[in-house]
Amino acid sequence: MAAMSTRYRRVMHDFFRLAGVLDKAEHAQQEAALHLRQAFGEDPDAPPLNDSPMRRHKVAG
Incomplete structure (x- = not known):
């Protein structure tokens, strides 16, 4: 099974449930x-999921 990981710094x-307050939470959702x-x-x-930029590890913020 393929997986994707994004790290949101700071x-x-x-934070995920705070989209009304944090831009990073909105992006994560x-x-x-x-x-x-x-x-x-x-x-x-x-x-597509395969080979898309969304499939690579990312760091936000």
């Missing part, structure tokens, strides 16, 4: 939603 452990739509085939316009 945020607290539970959008990124997670994109991957779920791709995995379930619900976003035909999204780039």
Whole structure:
């Protein structure tokens, strides 16, 4: 099974649920939603999971 990892620097452990306050949380939620739509085939316009930039390790912030 393939996996993707993004590290968000300088945020607290539970930042993901703070999208109304933190831009990084909004980005994290959008990124997670994109991957779920791709995995379930619900976003035909999204780039493919394999070999896409979203598949590589990233550091945000």
